[in-house]
Amino acid sequence: MHPNPQYRPRQEDLPALFVREIAFAGIFAGTPDGPRVAHAPVVLSEDAATLQFHLSRGNGLTKHLDGMTALAVVQGPDAYVSAGWYAAADQVPTWNYIAIEMEGPVRKLDDAELIAQLDTLSAEHEARIGIDPPWTRAKMNPARFSQMTGAITGFELRITAWRSTLKLSQDKAPGERESVAAGIEASGHGALAHLMRQLGEEGKSA
Template identity: 30%
Template sequence: MRHTPVFALTDSAVVAQLIRDHPWATLVSNTTEGLVASHYPVLVEEGSDGSLTLLTHVGRPDERLHELGEHELLVVIQGPHGYISPGWYDEHPSVPTWNFVTAHLHGTPELLDPAENLRVLERLVDHFEERMPEPQLMRGTLENSAYADRISAGTVGLRIPVERFTAKLKMSQNRTEGSLRRIVAGLEGDGPYASAELAQHVRRANPAVFGEMETSG
C-alpha cells in the first residue's frame, strides 16, 4: 500500500476499532501453488502493550489451500470508502479520487486444537448474535450446542498475532477548507455518490475545519 504520511494511520487502538466496526476480512496467502484469498469474520484482542491479535476460523480445506501455519498471512480490513468528484474541489483542474480507510495486518497464524476452536466459534457466533432481539447463542440451547459440536469438525480455528500492520485513513486531509466543505455537502446530498457515513468520516478526520461540535455527532 502506498505510503502517504498525511494519510498514515498508526494508532493500534484506532485500527482495532476499525476491525470491530468492519470485521469481514480478506485473508491472503502466498502459497507454493500461488496466491490464495478467502473471506471470514474476525475478532480482535488488544494487549496492554498495544499489540493486536486476530481470532477467526476457516472452513476445511482452506487451511490446506492457504498452507496455514507455514508462512505469514495478510489480513485486509476494508472500512468505509467512496468516490470523490473533482467537481467538489475548489482547485481546478483536479482529478477524482477515492476516500477510504483500510488496514493490512501481517502475522503467522496459529492453528487451534478442537477444544479451543469451539471456544473461538462460540465467541464469534455470540459476538454477532447478541445484538439480535432473540439471540441464537451457540450454547443457548442443547440443540444449538449439539449442532455446533457436530459441525465444528469442518472448521479450523486460528489465532493470528499481528506482527506488523500498515493502515491508511484517506479522508481528504490534504484539501482546502472550501473543498472539504463542498466534499461533505456532496456526500450528504442526494447525488449518485452520496454517503452520509463517509461524510461523517471526512468530518472526523478534519477537526481543524469542522470542529468538535460538527465531528462528534
C-alpha cells in the same frame, strides 16, 4: 498502504477500533498453489495482539496457513470523489477509503480454542443486533454442532505489523474537504462523509 503520511491515523487505537467495528477481513497468503485469499469474520484480541478467524476445511488456504506468514486486510467505507466537487481548478477524480492491514505468522487453533472463538464471535454480534435472548450454541443439538465445527478450521494470526490508511481528503483545505464530504454524502455514502467530518474536527483540536 498509501505512501502519503497524511493518511495515517493520528490516534494509535483507531485501527483496532475499525477492525472491531467491521469485523470482517480478507486473509491473503502465498501458497504452493499460488496466491490465495479467503474472506472471514475476525475476532481481535483485547490487547490487539492477535486476530482469530476460521475457514472451511475445503478453502484453498486452509491446508497451507499453519506456520505461514499471512496478511489480513479489513476495508472500511469507500467512495468515488468527483473532481467537480472541488472549487479549485486542475483537480482529478480520486477515491477516499479506509484500509487496515495486519501481518504476522499464523497458527492453527485446537478444538477448544476454535469453540471459544465461535462463542466470542456470536456473543459480540448477537449483542450488536439486540436479539433478546441472544442465540448461543446451547440452542443446538451438540452432535450437530460438533459435526458443523468439524467442517471448519480455526486460526490465529499474531500481529507483528499494522499498516493503516485513512484516505479522507486530509491533503485538502477545510472548505474543499467539506465540499467533498457533502458530495460523498449526497451520493449515498453517509458513513464515509461522517468519518471525514469527524477527522476534520479532531484535526482542528490537535
